[in-house]
Amino acid sequence: MFAFLVLGTIYILSTPVFEASDEIFHYPVVKYIADGRGLPVQDAKAEAAWEQEGSQPPLYYILAALVTSWINTDDMDAVRWRNPLSNIGNPASPGNKNLVIHTSVEAFPWRGSVLAIHLIRFLSLLLQAGTVCLAYLISREIWPERDDLAALAAALVAFNPMFLFIAGSVNNDNLIVPLATLVLYLLIRTLREGRLSNRRLLFLGILLGLAALTKLSGLGLLLLTAVVLTIVAARRRSWGAWARWGLILVAAVTLIAGWWYVRNWRLYGDPTGLNVMLDIAGRRPAAPSWRGLLGEFQGFRMSYWGVFGGFTVVAPGWVYWVYDALVIAGFVGWGTLVWRNRGNWRTGQIPMLLTLVFWVVVVWVSLIRWTSQTLGSQGRLIFPAIAAVSILLAFGLAGWAAGKWRRRVALGLGAGLWVMAAAIPFWIIRPAYAKPPLLRAEQIPVSAVPSDVVFGRTLRLLAHELPLDTVRPGEELPVVAYWQSVAPTDRNLSVFTQLWAQGRKNLTLAGMTATYPGLGAYPTSLLKPGEVLKDTYRVPVTEGSATAPSLLQVHLGLFQYGSVDESPLPTVDSAGRPASGMVGLVRLLPTEPVSYDVPRRIDDARWTMDDGGQTALLGYGLSDESPKAGAAVTVTLYWQALARMAEDYKVFVHLVGPGPEERIAAQSDKAPLDGLWPTWAWEPGYPVRDEYRLDLPADLPSGTYELLAGLYRPSDGWRVPLQGAEGRVKDSAMILGQVQVQ
Numbered sequence: 001m002f003a004f005l006v007l008g009t010i011y012i013l014s015t016p017v018f019e020a021s022d023e024i025f026h027y028p029v030v031k032y033i034a035d036g037r038g039l040p041v042q043d044a045k046a047e048a049a050w051e052q053e054g055s056q057p058p059l060y061y062i063l064a065a066l067v068t069s070w071i072n073t074d075d076m077d078a079v080r081w082r083n084p085l086s087n088i089g090n091p092a093s094p095g096n097k098n099l100v101i102h103t104s105v106e107a108f109p110w111r112g113s114v115l116a117i118h119l120i121r122f123l124s125l126l127l128q129a130g131t132v133c134l135a136y137l138i139s140r141e142i143w144p145e146r147d148d149l150a151a152l153a154a155a156l157v158a159f160n161p162m163f164l165f166i167a168g169s170v171n172n173d174n175l176i177v178p179l180a181t182l183v184l185y186l187l188i189r190t191l192r193e194g195r196l197s198n199r200r201l202l203f204l205g206i207l208l209g210l211a212a213l214t215k216l217s218g219l220g221l222l223l224l225t226a227v228v229l230t231i232v233a234a235r236r237r238s239w240g241a242w243a244r245w246g247l248i249l250v251a252a253v254t255l256i257a258g259w260w261y262v263r264n265w266r267l268y269g270d271p272t273g274l275n276v277m278l279d280i281a282g283r284r285p286a287a288p289s290w291r292g293l294l295g296e297f298q299g300f301r302m303s304y305w306g307v308f309g310g311f312t313v314v315a316p317g318w319v320y321w322v323y324d325a326l327v328i329a330g331f332v333g334w335g336t337l338v339w340r341n342r343g344n345w346r347t348g349q350i351p352m353l354l355t356l357v358f359w360v361v362v363v364w365v366s367l368i369r370w371t372s373q374t375l376g377s378q379g380r381l382i383f384p385a386i387a388a389v390s391i392l393l394a395f396g397l398a399g400w401a402a403g404k405w406r407r408r409v410a411l412g413l414g415a416g417l418w419v420m421a422a423a424i425p426f427w428i429i430r431p432a433y434a435k436p437p438l439l440r441a442e443q444i445p446v447s448a449v450p451s452d453v454v455f456g457r458t459l460r461l462l463a464h465e466l467p468l469d470t471v472r473p474g475e476e477l478p479v480v481a482y483w484q485s486v487a488p489t490d491r492n493l494s495v496f497t498q499l500w501a502q503g504r505k506n507l508t509l510a511g512m513t514a515t516y517p518g519l520g521a522y523p524t525s526l527l528k529p530g531e532v533l534k535d536t537y538r539v540p541v542t543e544g545s546a547t548a549p550s551l552l553q554v555h556l557g558l559f560q561y562g563s564v565d566e567s568p569l570p571t572v573d574s575a576g577r578p579a580s581g582m583v584g585l586v587r588l589l590p591t592e593p594v595s596y597d598v599p600r601r602i603d604d605a606r607w608t609m610d611d612g613g614q615t616a617l618l619g620y621g622l623s624d625e626s627p628k629a630g631a632a633v634t635v636t637l638y639w640q641a642l643a644r645m646a647e648d649y650k651v652f653v654h655l656v657g658p659g660p661e662e663r664i665a666a667q668s669d670k671a672p673l674d675g676l677w678p679t680w681a682w683e684p685g686y687p688v689r690d691e692y693r694l695d696l697p698a699d700l701p702s703g704t705y706e707l708l709a710g711l712y713r714p715s716d717g718w719r720v721p722l723q724g725a726e727g728r729v730k731d732s733a734m735i736l737g738q739v740q741v742q
Contacts, residue, residue, distance in 0.1 A: 004158035008125040012168035014425035020169030025053040034065035044279035055277035059213040060172035068116040075112040091314040095519025124174035128167035134181040135387035148410040155414035156390035159421040161306035176215040180384040187228040209256025296377035304379025313432040330396030337399030356388040435521040439532040456558040456569030470587040473543040485527035492523035494561040497537040500553040501546030510545040548590040557581040607720040613645025630698035641682035648678040653692040658703040668692035708733040
């Protein structure tokens with residue numbers, strides 16, 4: 001228990017306010033009640049700080065309000081400064097993990113809303129300590145002599161990182177989970193003893209009423225209680241007592257929680273208030289198929305053990321595989337446990353174990369029903385049954401050990417769970433919300449490309465870096481920018497990074513990111529003049545947005561997110577003249593090299609540049625081998641870079657002859673793909689197909705002409721040397737073939 005409280009405190013202190021799961025919506029309900037304004041009334045057409053959480057039963061919020069009502073929390077809106085560009089539900093995206101902007105107002109000593117939130121967090125932690133104790137006690141009820149199993153079950157609850165994260169937050173799960181676990185404990189004891197005293201019956205009724213007033217999932221406890229009491233009555237053959245128990249429990253639940261459901265009926269026409277809750281949370285456009293739900297299971301299994309924040313912070317993949325292995329080992333271990341104890345099971349153990357299984361199934365079915373109506377496949381929503389899950393898992397893991405190894409295995413697993421849970425706040429959670437350090441201008445690496453462009457009279461781009469020069473559809477392009485604040489502002493401007501694909505007629509947007517500076521940590525209103533920060537933007541290249549190969553222009557800029565006009569703000573150079581926000585060009589290559597069907601192949605045609613670059617001509621195609629004078633002939637060349645070229649070269653295609661003078665009868669000189677794919681961008685292994693149009697003069701004499709192709713440097717006309725087959729090279733040009741002009 002001490003270890004749980006210590007770890008829970010670490011999680012509380014490691015998680016900034018409003019960054020715990022849905023805390024940003026739960027706390028406004030508490031404040032509304034603490035301010036003496038009664039209970040929220042939901043309206044799907046009106047925005048409220050609590051959003052869908054205002055539809056929840058109110059017991060947890062009332063309890064939290066009683067604890068914090070003495071605190072002045074008028075600063076909530078300032079503390080709850082939303083990050084409009086947070087990567088909610090997208091943990092793979094770097095930065096913008098923060099749901100809110102964090103400032104020095106959150107520093108210790110706490111005051112205002114920050115103090116209230118931390119007090120509620122510690123209250124929640126104490127409530128969930130009861131869940132840990134009850135998991136231990138339930139296990140001892142089922143298997144009294146196996147204290148090692150009970151300790152392991154408690155450890156599986158206490159050292160679950162997601163459970164610790166939720167336990168240290170403002171969330172009504174922190175009341176329904178211990179209440180549900182306490183009901184489960186009383187029912188297990190009742191099964192073991194085979195009787196139900198009046199005192200326990202009354203206590204059970206009070207707990208069921210409190211659970212129904214805490215969260216809708218608490219209603220599932222009514223079904224669990226009905227099944228268990230039916231078993232007890234059937235054993236005693238006392239159906240009169242069964243009817244009396246039922247009447248007392250229904251009366252207790254009605255007296256404690258009935259008013260809430262009547263209120264919902266009058267306000268929303270639905271006793272649960274679920275209809276308006278779904279309207280606010282967002283309904284699924286269509287019920288998911290079983291295959292679709294199975295596809296969401298990955299997020300469920302991860303979030304049972306640890307997906308933090310607004311589904312924005314995750315551990316490395318191997319962490320979840322470790323937990324998966326633990327669960328699989330537990331399932332397999334049950335077979336060994338059943339076989340080893342085949343003659344030692346007590347009569348009462350089986351019903352108690354089945355009760356645990358039944359409660360897990362009830363919670364699981366409720367979750368499937370919920371997630372079939374809205375996006376809610378979160379493993380933490382099964383925590384009302386976490387004690388049952390952990391006990392069953394602990395028993396299964398115990399099946400792998402016998403004799404003196406039982407206690408050692410339980411101790412080793414518990415220690416391993418503690419180590420993982422203790423590491424995650426320092427390793428995963430705190431770094432996710434840490435602000436990037438501010439720099440000095442002299443700390444900018446010399447490898448960065450210097451710049452001196454001011455955006456929106458607010459930020460100066462001192463330098464930038466493009467770590468990659470090549471990207472493919474579906475990949476991400478890192479763009480590094482070094483910003484300096486040049487003037488104070490009360491506006492909070494966002495930085496955009498855009499990738500524009502160069503087309504023949506216009507530019508096409510191929511990817512974009514937008515964020516406050518510091519990847520969400522430093523709104524421009526918080527930056528002081530002269531402060532320098534480094535941002536690395538990872539821009540996804542949208543598949544199908546641009547034809548590959550092509551060049552992508554990389555642009556930076558500022559804009560006012562959420563304004564009526566989100567156009568880029570003016571950009572000027574150091575002299576105050578309009579400037580461009582383009583910071584470079586990168587290659588966009590197809591995911592896989594394109595394989596062309598070359599009509600006429602050439603085996604040996606290789607040009608070598610003086611910069612070390614090299615390219616080959618794979619072959620060519622000809623639209624008409626016997627054109628008439630005045631016609632147009634299209635020559636298609638198939639190039640293949642053998643080594644990258646540093647310069648931009650032009651391609652020439654000449655129609656020469658006939659006669660000894662070998663005059664150029666027609667020609668086409670141009671940059672490859674009309675300048676959209678210059679030779680410096682060619683990548684070895686990726687063929688290039690390009691077309692060249694030869695317009696034959698109307699008075700061109702008939703005869704046999706030679707078709708030549710080569711490369712030259714536009715700056716001085718220098719032709720790139722060609723190595724080719726004997727008899728097919730003429731003045732550094734490749735003789736492709738002959739054309740018979742009619």
